[in-house]
Amino acid sequence: MSSVHSRLLFPLLFALLLANSCRSGMREDSERGEPTIHWWGVYSFYEVPFAGEEQFRAEYGALEPIARGSRGPIYRVPAAKTEWLEENGYRRINDVPFRYVDPDIDRRRESDDPAVWFSGYKDRETVEKILLYFEKSRPDLCRRYVIGKSVRNRPIEALRISKNPEVDEDEPSLMFNGAHHGNELLSIDYVLDMAALLLDVPGVPVSAALRARFAGFTPEERRRILESFEVWIVPVVNPDGLDDYWNRSIHAGRKNARGVDLNRNYPFYWGTGQTGASGNSADVHDYRGPSAGSEPETRVMMDFAERERFTVVFSYHTFATRVLFPYTIDGVMNPWPDRAWFYARSWAGSGESFRRERQYEAARKLYSVDGTDQDWLFFKYGTLAYIVEGSMNSPVYSEGLRSIAGMRPIWKAALLQMAAGPRLELKVVDASGYPIRGAEIRLLDEVRFENERWTVHPQTGRFDLLPGPLEQLHLEIAADGYQTARKKILCKNICKEKFYLTR
Ligand SMILES: [Zn+2]
CATH class of the missing domain: 2.60.40.1120 (Carboxypeptidase-like, regulatory domain)
Incomplete structure (x- = not known):
């Protein structure tokens, strides 16, 4: 870059940065604006034939293509500005990998700076880097384990967070997992955010403005939790699905590599045949699999539960904004009094959705669903297991941070209540x-x-x-x-x- 250019550019860049940070600061402080809870309200993708590229550039300016399509480059354009493309017959591409939406993932993954990993959504490799970083910076408080392998032989990683993390201590076990559905990126962030605060490692994501309202733990609270429990995290239950979502297609990430919805595959009332409770072929989004517990990822989680006998489990999903308690199947009766419901109600109310039309609530189900992990865990071990549905669905990350912050009161209420008793x-x-x-x-x-x-x-x-x-x-x-x-x-x-x- 010539000195003339840099003299002109640097003040301009600085002004842009300043404007941008002020805007995001204001947005988070006021918390009044309704967030765009899906990324697809933000971007659209179009293939621009080589012949039409000049005209496209005249209309859209200095956009860089995001990928090469078969007939020309593919561009990411603001979803609000697609009228011209539609009028001129450009081809809209709906089946894109998530890295087209968030191309900055390559830079974040390659970075050695934890603050950069935490500045956006994470793919499998970034999660692995974060877990290694946790272990390296807090060897006295956590230890990483591979608890099994996926269909494509990818490791399913867990981190034990506790005093004396290298030994099985005689303490209650708790587990927080994400990405049973590999396309639900925020579910991974909820897990990692809690772990970072519990371990007190620097570089946790939410802004200073939100951190004041959604604080982590006091030193006394941390000490109490770390001494009382074995807190396990499994940020990515379905690594193949997560990889598909980032690199193959946004339509492929929910299920595992054999097309099975892992959260319909657990062996409690598997395949009841109730309408909408689970699908019976790999073509559908909620395929329950060929038999109960047929999938390697499901079996890894089942073996893990058999070994640990968790007292409480949070399985994060997005984005119904609910704390679901067992049982989620029509016609299956909950014990009475309903202890699972009691805690769901107590914890859900503290969450902040940042959505005007939908606040966190406890619910037994969204609709009748069979073969879920939470129902199996409760039935088999008496684990108070919750499907915790966050409030957004991979929006631009600055919005996602609000959802991450708003989840904090829920897991914090659960941990503190367990630490205090009864x-x-x-x-x-x-x-x-x-x-x-x-x-x-x-x-x-x-x-x-x-x-x-x-x-x-x-x-x-x-x-x-x-x-x-x-x-x-x-x-x-x-x-x-x-x-x-x-x-x-x-x-x-x-x-x-x-x-x-x-x-
Ligand atoms: Zn889900």
Whole structure:
């Protein structure tokens, strides 16, 4: 660049930067404007034949093509300015990979600066870099694990966040996961934002203006959570879908590489046949798969749950703005009193959607859906498992940051409530102190309709219980070959109870 040009350009660039930052600052401060919650309200794509390129440039100025199409370059144009293209018969391209929408991903991924990774949506490689960075900057507080592989043999990564992260501690396990649906990019951000704040690493994304209102943790809150729990994150359950979304097509990312909707594939009331509950062929967006738990990604998450016996799970999705609690299938009865509902209601209300027409609420379902992870987790282990639907769908990232910030009060309320209690840590052992495999935890004041049988962790004899609206817990502990034990517990905060069963 010549010196004449730079003398002219630098003040201009500076003025542009300033104008831009002021505008975004104002927008976030006022929080009055309705955000554009989809990216497709922002950009459209057109193929411009070589013969028409000059005319196009005369109309649209200095746009750079985003890719090469078969008949000419493809341009990303503002969605509000497509009239001329439509009138002149240019071909609109609807089936694009997300990197056409967000071409800056290449620069962000190649960067070595965590602040840059956090300045936009993440692809698989960027998530991996972030997890490695977390581990490197907080080795005393987190550890990365590969818990399994996808259909295309990609690693499914997890991070354990806890004091002494290299060992299995005898603590309640919690899990926050994203991207069961690989096209729901914000679901990954909700997970990573929480992890960054819990680990207190620099470079978390939301602006200073929003951070004041949607703060992270106090040092005391962090200490308490890190000492009390094993907090697991799995930012990308479906790495093949995420990769398809970025690099193949925005229509391909929801499902796994075999065309299966992972959140219809779990083995609880799999394939009920109810209308709209799940699809029966790979052509449809909600294909349940050839059999229950048929997919490698589903089995990885199931094995993980069997090992960890999570107390609470958040599975993030977008963008219905709901905290969904089990069961989501018509005709399947929730236990009463409904402990899962109790917490969903308590946590959902604190979220901020930044959408005038839709605020966060607890709901049992959007419509009847079968084969979800949350229903299976609740049925199988008594895990209070929630599908947490964020408020936006990959809008431009400056808008997405509002959705990330607005999710903070929800997961924060959940973590703080679990840290404070009331909460029970139960242990069931024999006379010699060994855990009793298959010992069942019953709540005599809870009516169950689906034959749920919740048993202790086979290796530790542990069972963690959130009492919900039950003030006094009337527990019954039963195991084959042992005398049944009963106890009434009035639990106000954290209650540790050990049951010795005798033959
Ligand atoms: Zn989803």
